[in-house]
Amino acid sequence: MIARATVLGAPIVDGTAGNTMRVMSLCSPAQFVSTQIPVPTPTSGELLIRVTACGVCGHDLLAASGLLSAENGAVLGHEISGTVESVGSPDLTAWLGTRVALVQRRSCGECADCIAKHTSQCRSGPGFYGDDIQGGFAEFVLADPRNAVAIPDNIDGVTAAFLSCGVGTGLRALRAAKLEESDVVLVTGASGGVGLHTVQLAKHFGLRVIATTSREASTEALMQAGATEVIVDPTVGKIREVAARLGRLRGVDAAIEITGAPLFATSLRSLAPGGRLVLVGNVRPEVLALDPGLSIVKELQIIGSAHATREDLVEVVDLVASGSIHPIASRVFALNDLPKAFAALRSRSYTGRAVVVP
Template sequence: MKAGRVSVFGGPETVEIVDVPTPEPAAGEVLVKLRSAGLNRADLLIREGKFTEAPVPIVLGVEGAGEVAALGAGTVGFTPGDRVVLNPMVVCDACPACRAGRDSECPELQVVGEHFDGTYAEYISLPARNVLHAPEGLGDDRLAASIVACMTAWHMLKTRAQVRPGETVLVVGASSGVGSAAVQVAKALGARVIATTSTGRKEQQVRELGADEVINYRAVPDFHEQVRRLTGGIGADVAHETVGRATVQKSIHALRHGGRLVGMGSHTGHVAELDLWSIYRREITLIGCHTSNRAEIAEFLPLLADGTLRPVVDSVFPLERASDAQVRLAHPDRFGKVVLSIGG
């Protein structure tokens, strides 16, 4: 089968389309013929040698969608031809955390495309628990763009920050895959949404996703001051922060007394200098996030099916142009997810 693999670290040109063996489904596994694969920042970090847990060579790709091609021995619940989407978090399913449904706490947690070969490929074989029947109404490209962005935003806002109806949520960097999902999740939870983005075109796109107010952070670099003006001087209840060093202090300043900053991701740097007084004196809660679990995915899948949550696809490239797709992923003009189309 064809696969997009990295064997040496470097620029986009290091993503090579190569022939590799088609996997055979082991007992309890599902072989999926992939139709689409979603790109993520992790793909770039691995390619650049900044994700040391990844083995090399490795087939990139955290998320994907397609159809069931074959079943391993003892696998039930699927029929060849079923449309499916992948949960990329592979766990032991035996430890106390897994038995309690807290997948993210599994000591053996591994991620598709980060710890083993991923979805830039024509086929992938995964445990049946990682293969989900696709919600109706979404094409392959939007399916491939749906799970990681939605599961991250849902885990951050619903589970960890416990956003309540009527609260104000600031989404920093709303044009990313996770950011665009966070705007929609916050609205689905009944919140007022203030979002930041970088251009006039993106401002309109973010409003179309449901944001009540949008701040162009290039025109208004101190976006936290505008957040305070928009909230009558009080500040937001929750800040959804995935940008990292460049914005985290401003996100803290944007919060009300007793507000919550929920963070995951650090695209501009994972080490930041913070003003501790801005946290201590206003009793700010910092909430860290890693990943989601199966129960949370089950909570938001109906919202994908009924259109409440709409995966945002920026662009689609054929598998053969995976290196070009990575260039687009890093482009500042991107809005939403970049997707690979596989197998025509």
């Protein structure tokens, strides 16, 4: 047991100093090993977070497979909630004991992107959990007030873990799609964590949602989340038929493309003239074939949408605290069972988001 930090003037004494913590570190492609490493020490401006839960996301699958920047020994996990255990400077003492949800990237707060509030584009700060800095498949992580948002008592720690990635990603994508009430939006890959919550958000904003999935067993959950129609194993024909039934004879107003390569062409061809395709997911990183003629003639827009900012996360916390959105943690695994959580994600054996708890 690590003693709670005590305030003894500047800098704040870190009650965890010299202790070790348990992490799950990457030991070869898609394999993890339980390891003890030193608890990180917060420096000036930093918060030490005792992790409550960490979501398991498709991004982690890519990282664990060696397709991103993470190398052997990396501690992945970027969907983190926890409690502020100690702080690195006296100006942060008000954070001690605060329950927080974290944005997955720690930004610098000073570069042109940060000043313009495009913090997901910052490349001067500590970086992205798991890719650049130690992630949340651990007992502790470092954070700072630029990526931490306090959560109210009516949001539990398991839910808080994936509010930024699992919910904020969809919020940002829907905003990028420039939709108006009663518009018809296509959400692909809808049974995953981002997809399921994008469906909930779209419903909340008064949109009509065509959700697609390869998983028939997710149909009921997607209808409960607010889908107007669910299509299993979508094709352009099936999507356009449903869109026509909803009064969109020339296709959907926008598509939130959460799969990337598998359904990009299908989503693009399902758009009405002037339609927007927002690229969010990238389950199989590869170059996409784009039909220039189709895009030109129909004046389509293809928009990339990155991860949530702190402002997005604050909005998500408000939506959840007020009961407008009900995030769903489908599976909860112990941290040591991280390989089981990955296996479950790989086999798509559940709807929504799974988390691990230390």
